[in-house]
Amino acid sequence: MSLRFQVPQDKVPTIGQRSFLQVNDQFLALFNINEKLYAINDSCPHQGASLFGGKLEGQTIQCCAHGLKFDLATGCLNNSTHFKVKTYPIERVDDQIFIVMD
Template sequence: MTFHFEVPQEKVPTLGERSFLQIGDKALALFNVAHQLYAIDDSCPHQGASLFGGRLAGKVIQCCAHGLRFDLASGCLLNSTQLKVASYPVTRVGEQVFIVMDAGERHE
């Protein structure tokens, strides 16, 4: 079963920007890259550092703590599939933006 979290309009990032979202006890980062929205967990899978403030180059986010770089679309560490940050599909319906999560991921 899936859950569609509606992103508040003021939290939808403009082109080239990002926003931080708290959904229950889950922290997410939402990025707008070339008018495409990407949602990932804000915690690096290596040691839990925040990815929200990382350096963004195209659709690649670099962790501030140790420099690991993750593809926003797949969540995978660049050049590897062994380490991955959770990523979530983002859909638009008119002006509304939704992050699609498994029902168990809401952590309410």
């Protein structure tokens, strides 16, 4: 069963920015890259470090702890499809933004 979380308007990041969200017991990072929104689990799959504050290059986020780089669109570690961070689809309905979580 899916949960549609409505992102509060003040938490929708502007272009080039990011926001931190807590949905129930999960922590998410929401990024706005050239008007496209990406939502990921904030925990690096390597050892759980926060990805929210990582270095952002295009649609790639770099983990602060060990330097691993993940594609925000796929969640995959650069150059690998076997190690990835959880990504969540974004839905837009009029002016509202929803993150779809399973």
